Amino acid sequence: MPSKHRAVGLLRILLVLLFAGLVVAQVAILPGTLASLADEEPDLAYLRWPALAFSIVELVCVQVVIVCTWKLLGMVKDDRIFSEAAFAWVNTIVWTMVAAWVLLFGAFVSVAFIVEGPGLPVLLLGVVLAGGVLVLLMVVMRALLRQATTLRSDMDAVI
Template sequence: MTTMGRAVGVLRILLVLLFAGLVVAQVAILPGTLAHLAEEEPDLAYLRWPMLAFSIVELVCVQVVIVCTWKLLAMVKADRIFSEAAFAWVDAIVWAMGTAWVLLFGVFVFVTTVVAGPGLPVLLFGSVLAAGVLVLLMVVMRALLRQATTLRTDMDAVI
């Protein structure tokens, strides 16, 4: 087995574990945690359901990225990554990450108007910046995949 084959295998195992952890968080951890927080802080209880919806949608976006990455890994293993079929999966990753970023930015704006202290808004601002970098990085990676696919198609035509 090649180094790439081993890396793909290990990555798939980690993706499965991450996906399973996200499902557990969506089903068991988030609802209970937010219910407990609503009991502990009654003045913020109105945020329980919006925060649950936000959290679940954000985790679904991560799950979409995981599934798309899995499909792209299958294409890498089959040496079909430089094909038009890969762009559907990369586009889905970009859209999921973009959606997650827009939602995170919305929460940042909301929290900035509600919270008095600087701690949470600064943390969210850093998260918004980091997420924006990741989205733009994926856009650049998509453009690189487009260039590589074009070059591979040209090389296949020459050979």
């Protein structure tokens, strides 16, 4: 199906651009931004390095998901997605997302005690909830992949 191959190709281009943007953010943007924030808010300057470490780890989690998605796209292109080999990549995505969500929840709890005013904690709560939805969605998608893989192997056995 040509449209599947075009979609996979376009998605791979976008994944490369996203990955490159995340590297630029990790190396150039985040350190400078957090340094200037530490200068502007001396009371919160002690959070510069923990915030940088947290941000970099979260972005690494996104990069791991991008790499796993890349590998799964290769399996889609080769019509091997409904195989046991796909579960290693899907499991890595799920566990990486769980780790990122746990870190994000920890950041939410920490920020709720540090920051005065409801703005940032409410924003982080929204992100935590959205992240939880994404993790659970991936768990459901993994279960659907398991069902499809079982059905495909059953059909291959019949044919």
